[in-house]
Amino acid sequence: MEWKGRRQSSNIEDRRHGSSGSGAGRSPFGRSGIRIPVGGGRRGGGLSLGTIIILVVIYFGFKMVGIDLLQVMEGGDPSGAGYEQQVSRAPSSGPANDEMTAFIRTMLAETEDTWNAIFQASGARYREPTLVLFAGRTESPCGLASAATGPFYCPADSKVYLDTDFFRQLEQQFGAAGDFAQAYVIAHEVGHHVQNLTGVLPEFNRQRRSLGAAEANRLSVRVELQADCYAGIWAKAADKQGLLSDGDLEEALNAAHQIGDDTLQKRAQGYVVPDSFNHGTSAQRMRWFKRGYDTGDASACDTFSADL
Structure with a gap:
């Protein structure tokens, strides 16, 4: 294509260096969305109510400063970029x-x-x-x-x-x-x-x-x-x-x-x-x-x- 030197649109919103979002969406090509990992626990084990409350407080404390502990624990990017992007994306x-x-x-x-x-x-x-x-x-x-x-x-x-x-x-x-x-x-x-x-x-x-x-x-x-x-x-x-x-x-x-x-x-x-x-x-x-x-x-x- 002979496109260089022509007018460029200003109707661009560039989010490539901003924070990533989270949520659920539907694929226009019918492919899968984000996988939610489900881990198993040890038989007979468990957490007390007090421990759960402490963990919840810790989780949301990190969340408020932009760190997702669930991402960290599964080996992901705490910024939320997604596993598939870590393994396939070259630096932008x-x-x-x-x-x-x-x-x-x-x-x-x-x-x-x-x-x-x-x-x-x-x-x-x-x-x-x-x-x-x-x-x-x-x-x-x-x-x-x-x-x-x-x-x-x-x-x-x-x-x-x-x-x-x-x-x-x-x-x-x-x-x-x-x-x-x-x-x-x-x-x-x-x-x-x-x-x-x-x-x-x-x-x-x-x-x-x-x-x-x-x-x-x-x-x-x-x-x-x-x-x-x-x-x-x-x-x-x-x-x-x-x-x-x-x-x-x-x-x-x-x-x-x-x-x-x-x-x-x-x-x-x-x-x-x-x-x-x-x-x-x-x-x-x-x-x-x-x-x-x-x-x-x-x-x-x-x-x-x-x-x-």
Whole structure:
């Protein structure tokens, strides 16, 4: 991609050098959250009420100064960064000056320009989202954001949450390398913000409360494929701006393929369970991204009345 030297967005909230959060969250890719270790006790042993009270006082005393004794006792990081981050993360670079941050700021700015123009053409106003950069884990109104969740959009605060370590995972674990593959991920999450502004996400959340699991998953697939189509619209606009290089479109299509539900399930367990799909198959994700790219028209992204 030819992105250097272009405008960078200021709608970035960088939490990579702040304190980590804790809690529970749901993975957009259906992977597991934080494991809660459960230890066993010695038969016949026990603690008196007085001892328990003392331990509780000690625990919360350390907690007040930012030290989690449970993390320490299980060999974790008392700052709460999480075990999986300790074993896999390289030291992060500065929050404002590294090339990855500049790339993300530029990609977010390009989505802003694209959707501002589209909304303005229809007589509406585009409210730009904020992109939260974090390392390890952080809190969101939608639950815990962590390395296990992958990037996601939270409609409650209109923010995209992204641990940049996911880009390494995208390349090494999913086989989707390249800067345009990374740009596709950002554009897809911004597509969910567009859905929030246009009322698609609120309606989806309203409907799924009365649906069974399989029906809710089928509706979720349509929501996700529309976000893929919107990412394709952004890619078309980026191409018109001269950002795309040879092979960039193929990088995005490969990324869409690698994170299709069927491909992910085959890789993880060797077989697929169609009723559990909630993002769409690899073929569907590629097709709807390409549809957005080919048309550049948001009206072509009506996944709710189309044959997927």
